[in-house]
Amino acid sequence: MANSGQKVVLITGCSSGIGLRIAVTLAKDEKKRYHVIATMRDLKKKDKLVEAAGDAYGKTLTLLPLDVCSDESVKQCINNVKDRHIDILINNAGVGLLGPVESISIEEMKKVFETNFFGVVRMIKEVMPDMKKRRSGHIVVMSSVMGLQGVVFNDVYTASKFAMEGFCESMAVQLMKFNIRLSMIEPGPVHTEFETKMMEDVAKMEYPGADADTVRYFKDVYLPSSIDIFEAMGQTPDDIAKNLTNSLYTPIVALKYADETGGLSVNTFYNLLFNFGPLMHITMSILKCLTCSCLRRRTISPN
Numbered sequence: 001m002a003n004s005g006q007k008v009v010l011i012t013g014c015s016s017g018i019g020l021r022i023a024v025t026l027a028k029d030e031k032k033r034y035h036v037i038a039t040m041r042d043l044k045k046k047d048k049l050v051e052a053a054g055d056a057y058g059k060t061l062t063l064l065p066l067d068v069c070s071d072e073s074v075k076q077c078i079n080n081v082k083d084r085h086i087d088i089l090i091n092n093a094g095v096g097l098l099g100p101v102e103s104i105s106i107e108e109m110k111k112v113f114e115t116n117f118f119g120v121v122r123m124i125k126e127v128m129p130d131m132k133k134r135r136s137g138h139i140v141v142m143s144s145v146m147g148l149q150g151v152v153f154n155d156v157y158t159a160s161k162f163a164m165e166g167f168c169e170s171m172a173v174q175l176m177k178f179n180i181r182l183s184m185i186e187p188g189p190v191h192t193e194f195e196t197k198m199m200e201d202v203a204k205m206e207y208p209g210a211d212a213d214t215v216r217y218f219k220d221v222y223l224p225s226s227i228d229i230f231e232a233m234g235q236t237p238d239d240i241a242k243n244l245t246n247s248l249y250t251p252i253v254a255l256k257y258a259d260e261t262g263g264l265s266v267n268t269f270y271n272l273l274f275n276f277g278p279l280m281h282i283t284m285s286i287l288k289c290l291t292c293s294c295l296r297r298r299t300i301s302p303n
Contacts (some may be wrong), residue, residue, distance in 0.1 A: 002035035002082070006060075010078075010086045012068055012123060013093030014038035015045040018142065018190065021241035022090060024052045027061035037086075039066035039077060068093045068119030078126050089127050090140040091120045097156045098202050100210035100218055109156045116160035121167065128180070137180040141168050142240075145188045149255075149265065152273065153222050190235050199227065217274075225273055 002008045009026055013019040023038040036056075038049060043065050053061045064080055067073040068091075078084055095115045097108060120141055131137030146154055147161030165184065172182040203223055207215050255265040 007087040009088040010037040011090040015040040018237045019092040021237040025241040027056040036061045088138045092142045102210040103207035132178045135179045
């Protein structure tokens with residue numbers, strides 16, 4: 001239970017990765033400004049979070065089960081919060097989907113949208129009325145740079161993030177009238193167990209429905225290039241938890257807005273991937289050396 005003066009922060013998807021680090025960072029705030037309610041679908045997966053939280057667990061950090069894909073689970077979770085009072089909602093839960101679109105079923109695509117888009121919408125719909133009544137609140141949505149710039153072979157994941165960007169841009173205007181802030185965080189590559197496992201899994205999979213050339217481009221061209229980018233430009237979940245933006249990715253996104261036809265970014269990515277693959281590998285290796293963590297790291301106090 002939050003003490004007087006503490007802000008109640010509810011975070012989705014805290015079993016690992018970014019959600020776990022955000023929860024721990026806020027719960028360990030030296031000024032004890034926050035009471036964190038960390039949520040996850042299966043509380044059996046709480047061990048990593050509990051270990052990372054240390055003495056904060058049971059004091060400034062508590063756990064609740066929550067499945068953002070279930071209307072009933074969302075409502076029950078919020079009802080279990082004292083007076084349904086949530087000052088800050090951080091929507092972090094999400095799933096990825098990678099591979100040739102011909103081999104991905106419509107049902108798999110719907111599952112991505114169910115979590116990444118409708119899961120966030122459910123949470124906002126549930127907490128927004130109480131925030132409006134209080135004329136106070138802050139909603140944070142963990143988006144992605146892929147909500148700004150499409151990335152090859154991430155078609156469906158990118159679409160789910162584009163949808164969320166449009167939803168939040170629209171909602172932000174209305175919420176300002178009620179003194180509610182809406183923020184979006186758009187990280188580039190992030191080193192998490194989830195990303196590592198997904199890369200390993202997709203490399204081994206078969207892709208029925210996709211032609212041989214597309215599968216070869218995916219496995220032999222895209223995946224090695226993607227790994228290079230992650231190693232050179234990837235952040236850690238701690239970086240994101242401290243609200244550290246990735247300035248290295250800014251020029252890539254800027255390509256999209258430098259040419260109103262959209263052709264510049266599409267042609268640039270095409271050439272980097274299919275015509276200058278070896279050059280990109282060398283460039284990423286140099287970039288990794290020039291941008292080591294000691295040069296990029298800065299700590300921002302959570303607010």
